[in-house]
Amino acid sequence: MSELLRTESMSVVYGGLHAVNGLDLRVDEGRLVGLIGPNGAGKTSFIDGISGFTRTQGAIHFRGKRVDREPAHRRARLGLGRTWQSLELFEDLTVRENLQVGAERQTVGGFLLDLVRPGRRRDQSDVDWALDVLGIAHLADRLPTEISHGQRKLVGAGRTLAARPALICMDEPAAGLDTTESEQFGRRLRRIVEAGVSILLVDHDMGLVMGVCDEVYVIEFGTKIAHGTPAQVVADERVRAAYLGTKAGI
Numbered sequence: 001m002s003e004l005l006r007t008e009s010m011s012v013v014y015g016g017l018h019a020v021n022g023l024d025l026r027v028d029e030g031r032l033v034g035l036i037g038p039n040g041a042g043k044t045s046f047i048d049g050i051s052g053f054t055r056t057q058g059a060i061h062f063r064g065k066r067v068d069r070e071p072a073h074r075r076a077r078l079g080l081g082r083t084w085q086s087l088e089l090f091e092d093l094t095v096r097e098n099l100q101v102g103a104e105r106q107t108v109g110g111f112l113l114d115l116v117r118p119g120r121r122r123d124q125s126d127v128d129w130a131l132d133v134l135g136i137a138h139l140a141d142r143l144p145t146e147i148s149h150g151q152r153k154l155v156g157a158g159r160t161l162a163a164r165p166a167l168i169c170m171d172e173p174a175a176g177l178d179t180t181e182s183e184q185f186g187r188r189l190r191r192i193v194e195a196g197v198s199i200l201l202v203d204h205d206m207g208l209v210m211g212v213c214d215e216v217y218v219i220e221f222g223t224k225i226a227h228g229t230p231a232q233v234v235a236d237e238r239v240r241a242a243y244l245g246t247k248a249g250i
């Protein structure tokens with residue numbers, strides 16, 4: 001399997017707090033990799049660090065290139081996509097238009113073209129592809145207020161997918177979904193991977209993470225405490241101890 005993302009001793013430090021503490025993590029092409037840990041373990045800080053939204057120490061390699069000193073927009077252009085914990089769709093745009101916003105790569109040429117031809121037709125192929133992978137093509141002309149909560153989550157993922165990334169880091173994409181919606185969402189995640197896009201999945205929904213991931217990393221206080229298949233991780237004593245007394249259901 002070829003390597004897509006690899007961090008080496010990566011840390012995120014806020015003041016004196018090591019939110020991520022020397023983490024080695026790897027995502028290969030064609031893999032759905034979970035990253036879990038109790039509240040405050042450092043999961044969002046890790047995603048912020050690899051995507052370039054917070055300063056890091058250590059090395060981050062993406063598609064064979066060292067990227068830890070590259071700005072966020074350049075990492076995105078290399079194919080490193082991410083979603084955000086707060087799902088804010090453009091409520092007055094259709095589903096298709098919401099994805100179109102994600103697909104647009106702002107270039108100087110495109111900006112000038114918009115000035116001279118404001119109503120120009122845009123290439124819809126990436127948007128059509130993302131709608132199809134997520135199974136929401138039939139909702140393309142609806143407004144976000146007209147679709148279900150689970151479908152809104154797919155639109156949120158679709159905005160990142162429409163930029164055709166090689167990897168999507170998802171930060172709690174299933175928050176607030178009930179069990180049935182979460183299972184449907186999980187099937188869509190597998191379709192994204194089958195379509196050639198790897199996923200790093202952060203979520204508190206253990207049914208989802210353990211049900212869809214090929215492998216799972218577990219962190220506590222910014223440090224890796226386990227890594228393996230879902231079955232190996234669930235059986236790990238340190239993981240069980242870390243989750244003892246929480247509602248996560250490991």
Ligand SMILES: Nc1ncnc2c1ncn2[C@@H]1O[C@H](COP(=O)(O)OP(=O)(O)OP(=O)(O)O)[C@@H](O)[C@H]1O
Nearest residue numbers: 014015017019037038039040041042043044045046
């Ligand atoms: N901008 C910041 N400045 C200072 N401390 C921060 C900042 N962001 C996060 N932290 C702290 O870093 C630690 C890790 O937080 P982070 O949000 O990365 O954890 P998490 O695993 O994503 O948590 P949750 O599951 O609750 O979302 C926490 O102690 C948090 O309070």
